[in-house]
Amino acid sequence: MDTPETFLLRAGELLGPRGLSRDPELVQPWLTDWRGRYTGRAIALASPASTEQVAQLVRLCAEFAIPIVPQGGNSGMCGGATPDESGTAILLSLRRMNVIRRLDPATREAVCEAGVILQTLHEAAAAEGLRFPLTLGGKGSATIGGLVSTNAGGTQVLRHGSMRAQVLGLEAVLADGSVFDALTPLKKDNRGFDLKQLLIGSEGTLGIVTAATLRLLPALADRAVLWAGIRSVSDAPRLLAHAERVAGDALEGFEIMPRHSLEAVLAHVPGARNPLQGEHAWNVLIELAADRSRAEGLPALAQELLESAFATGLVEDATIAANEAQAEAFWLLRDEIAPAERALGPAMQHDISVPVAAMADFIEQTAPRVEARFPGSRVVAFGHLGDGNVHYHVLAPAGAVRGEWEGDEGKQISYFVHDLVTEWKGSISAEHGIGQLKRDELGRLGDPVQLHLMRAVKQALDPQGLLNPGKLVPLAPEGASP
């Protein structure tokens, strides 16, 4: 019996029939990432039911030198949870570990196993008059483990931070099968390196997140959604600063979109309506939100923000959603940009960030450079201006063939955009992570000191290199020590 067979036999004994599958019908769906960019192979699909089973499996993998690819909801954007094509790795699904171990309204904390789905946590929090302040498109499939491992973002980062800011405690299985238990939330703890921070966002390359203690907030009592038309994108950061001054902590969202995107959405979504009468070069969606401690003053605050923005000439026109249905309709215009733009033809999408204050200048100054270098292309940037993070789409020239253009001119465009971002001291991955999609780009453009440090930490924590190999950590330059 060869090595993998012995390994699989022992893994099967450990995990039982529900915990280990080689049935292609069960395994296949998880071998392709949801965007369909990557398809890999695996010797089996492991679905442990407990942290202890994960730990035992990892020890077994270490013994047999079997690579491990952890996977949550398989809704990542960068192929970080898809094995390579060698077929040597085991796919480790955390989806069976889906228990909310504790949800305490008094302390506003939830201890969730890695496989808990984001939407499930939202519902459990809401049932207690609370909310979990992070959401994103894939909430119906994204898991807590995946969200922690990729330090996920979403539309509420402006006010509440990314996943890192929600994590009060963490449990993970390390490369040697030991269990890192830091689930107990201590608001203050200065006992050395904050190792939990190292695991957050490490995409399963340093350890496998099995559970997390998360913070909850009081449920929202009210929100006000504003829509404004502005003259140019360079007015957006001024409006943002103004909104921060007037609304303070009540400011929960600040999203921008160019006229092109709004028109695409109006054409794409049946019944969608422009909130304003005239046309504006750029549109801004502003959300103010309040729990019961300040809900009473919210309408007046929204009104004050609107009027003062008018008075100072920051906006050309603006309106406040009259009710919750209208508020939803405003947000729909924002959420439908990506599909609407996709319907127009092929595009290269870039999840980038620069310092918040520089984003408007970045868009204004780089878009002409991209469009000049790649004639017929068109830059459409929209999204989380308040986070310095926009989705920087470059639409293909007319006549480009979907499925061909992306790997050809599209690739050159991405290199160029990443070069520009690096020039502006920004990030080539604001919220989606690195995975396999951007690993080589990170290697090409990352700061050599930081890359060296990353490799040193990886080597120290996973000397066998079995945790999610080929993801995130760029290869060392040839001839260099790791």
Next chain:
Amino acid sequence: MDTPETFLLRAGELLGPRGLSRDPELVQPWLTDWRGRYTGRAIALASPASTEQVAQLVRLCAEFAIPIVPQGGNSGMCGGATPDESGTAILLSLRRMNVIRRLDPATREAVCEAGVILQTLHEAAAAEGLRFPLTLGGKGSATIGGLVSTNAGGTQVLRHGSMRAQVLGLEAVLADGSVFDALTPLKKDNRGFDLKQLLIGSEGTLGIVTAATLRLLPALADRAVLWAGIRSVSDAPRLLAHAERVAGDALEGFEIMPRHSLEAVLAHVPGARNPLQGEHAWNVLIELAADRSRAEGLPALAQELLESAFATGLVEDATIAANEAQAEAFWLLRDEIAPAERALGPAMQHDISVPVAAMADFIEQTAPRVEARFPGSRVVAFGHLGDGNVHYHVLAPAGAVRGEWEGDEGKQISYFVHDLVTEWKGSISAEHGIGQLKRDELGRLGDPVQLHLMRAVKQALDPQGLLNPGKLVPLAPEGASP
């Protein structure tokens, strides 16, 4: 010429006469920590003027295998910036690097060199209508580099988090003399491990912080300070939860003190007055604060909090400071506890934390155990209940001799308190760090998996072991691999 002489010659050439001193009069004052617990020796005092000089010096130290002890304001509580007695290390002061490189009111960011004094940053922020939301007793000498390296706490952690939460960007010199430059603040950046988090709180054992980008907030427009008397410490977390519900984000401080402490302060501070008429087993100081976006509603909010706390029987008596002078007087009662208790006789002080919701129970249940085990001793716990962090003082029995008792029975008391904290899944260092004071206790009580991980990271980032040796990272158990 022996090795240190050659090293000193080259260091002198590098740093110039102002940058390197062997004059005992200049060096001596920095060889003892400010509490006077530790005195060490050093081959010289280096005071580089720039990050580049720090980097060159560290490279030189690596070449000659000279240990480096970084130091800021020398106001740490755990001897983390004091060299050992071998005299082999160089003391590296960051105090000459005291430039605020940038303070931008629009983005509310300040880039401070490591040697900038906290008070200086407070003043610079105030001059722009802003504030830096972290303060502590040593603000007149504590430096930004030291605050970052120890992840300092203070009285505003409840609302704003510890130093980690203020750091948007970081610059540090690593063990090989390379410069880790992550100063550019990106609100979203998912390019792999967040290495900056590893350096924060690592007490100079992984790198030497040379600068940080810090977040600023709008200046406070108003505050309301409440003083309440409560029946027992177990009512404190209920009052805290109530205050959070009513005041939301306006809640900025929640400090508790037992009757014993208040009486000690009233006896110790001339002119100090009890804010309430009667006597109460426990007293609570609550601060609400607001920037201009919500200042208007603050007095009403304080009133609502007070009245609802009365109505539900959460407080026996309570009052709101009528003006700023009275607010200051309330805070003085809190700030003077430590000196007032010290004046009563010797005491062992413990900077500990447990989960916020468990702190009242911890005090109620452990104090009798300590007092029973060490007859005549008395537990006095006070401070940041809202952070799950109290100063847990154990006063010596009558007749104990100051200077003798501490190393004898006092030491046994500390072991016992740390055992209790560990039993309750708390931290033996909530905000002061580990340094040399608690390194062996961390080794004794720390989770073996986490200790192993710490050593692995230390080994990976500082293979020569030259960065602040003997601090923070516990020794490996005998016979174990590092």
